[in-house]
Amino acid sequence: MLQQILRDMYIDPELLVELNEEQRHVLFFKMREEQIRRWKEREEKDQGEAALKVTARLRQNNVTDNEKRVQWLHGTDGEVWVWIMGEAPGDKPYEQISEELFAERARQQAQKEAEELWKQKEAEITKKFRDAMAKEKARIVAEKWKVETEDRKAAKLMEEKIQEELKREEEERQRGEQQIRQQEERRAQELFLSLKHAQQCSQRDEKEDREWEEQLRRSKAADEERSHKARRARDEYQRQSLRAIKKGKVAGLSSLFQLAGSSIDSETKLISILACPPSPISYIFRAWERPARPFCREVIIQWFKEEQLPRRAGFERNANTIAPWFHGIISRQEAEELLMNKSEGAFLVRVSEKIWGYALSYRHQSGFKHFLIDASGDFYSFLGVDPNRHATLTDLIDFHKEEIITSSGGELLLEPCHQTRNPPDYKHLFE
Secondary structure, three states: OHHHHHHHOOOOHHHHHHOOHHHHHHHHHHHHHHHHHHHHHHHHHHHHHHHHHHHHHHHHHOOOOOOOOOOOOEOOOOOEOOOOOOOOOOOOOHHHHHHHHHHHHHHHHHHHHHHHHHHHHHHHHHHHHHHHHHHHHHHHHHOHHHHHHOOHHHHHHHHHHHHHHHHHHHHHHHHHHHHHHHHHHHHHHHHHHHHHHHHHHHHHHHHHHHHHHHHHHHHHHHHHHHHHHHHHHHHHHHHHHHHHHHHOOOOOOHHHHHHHOOOOOHHHHHHHHHHOOOOOOOOOOOOOOOOOOOOOHHHHHHHHHHHHHHHOOOEOOOOOOEOOOEOOOOOHHHHHHHHOOOOOOEEEEEEOOOOOEEEEEEEEOOEEEEEEEEOOOOOEEEOOOOOOOEOOHHHHHHHOOOOOOOOOOOOOOOEEOOOOOOOOOOHHHHO
């Protein structure tokens, strides 16, 4: 089951819910190791291909090593000379310098645009009033003989009219200048705000980059913490397994330990046995083709009858009676209801609906814990928590009556939870 999860890099959400926190740590740690191994293989392959491409291109173009180099300017102390704007004595703050540069750039741009607008406006005003003046002068010259004959009053009126036209021209010119100045101020403000907004966007992007880097750092720290917890749990179980083997509690290993003690250092021999545990007795005959995972109650019952009954799953060690802790296909909620009024250390084993195996439900002081037991191969072991492999389900239960399941929880199987139904909930498994 674990090999299939690592191969597909996927675990069914329903199966993940069945795992406790420490099981998840170990499982995620192994998936992380597999990801890193695949990533290193891909990186080595890509680097090899890139190196071959570069070598081929250099040979084709006959390129020599004539790379340009950068020579740094050094200060009086012999170190590379560096000047950080805004930090030297007398320097203005970076924000003030940026605002002054933006304001000056906006003012120059607005002034340039204002000059162009003023040239156009002045040309329009000049053309308008000069044409009027030319017409008026031509009319005066043409009718000069009439003007000479008119009295001073008429000549004065004509002069006042010309003066009024000149005054109107001057007022129009002033209004044009005022409009140009207003447009120049508005344009300068718009350019300043635009440059300021661009700077703020750049600073916001830098802030988002820093936040992303901080999140990446935290993610790496969390990965390291999970890896440390998983490694610590693995070392603790290896130590407990060594002690259990010395007691002769792990199936198929106690005899090897006794043989190894006379010729080789016992500690070294035990570590090698744990690294490559011997395979239990294989069942040669299979009566049916097992699916990848259970999909209905009938298939689970068939699996139990075809594969588990020959291995005496659910029976006591040296009797044909069913163990008091064994239950049928019941849900997690039903198991917790059975354990509700029990003391800490009470437990039961139920047939799982998620994997080919079982679930051990345990009464803890603060609640309940559920551990999946993988029985898809020729051995029994906790999925993702316990490295020990047991030949029978009874061996696994008896082993953890003296050895804890997890180092953090310290779970010991003390009191089996008996049947309360009549007929019992496992009746259909043994019919």
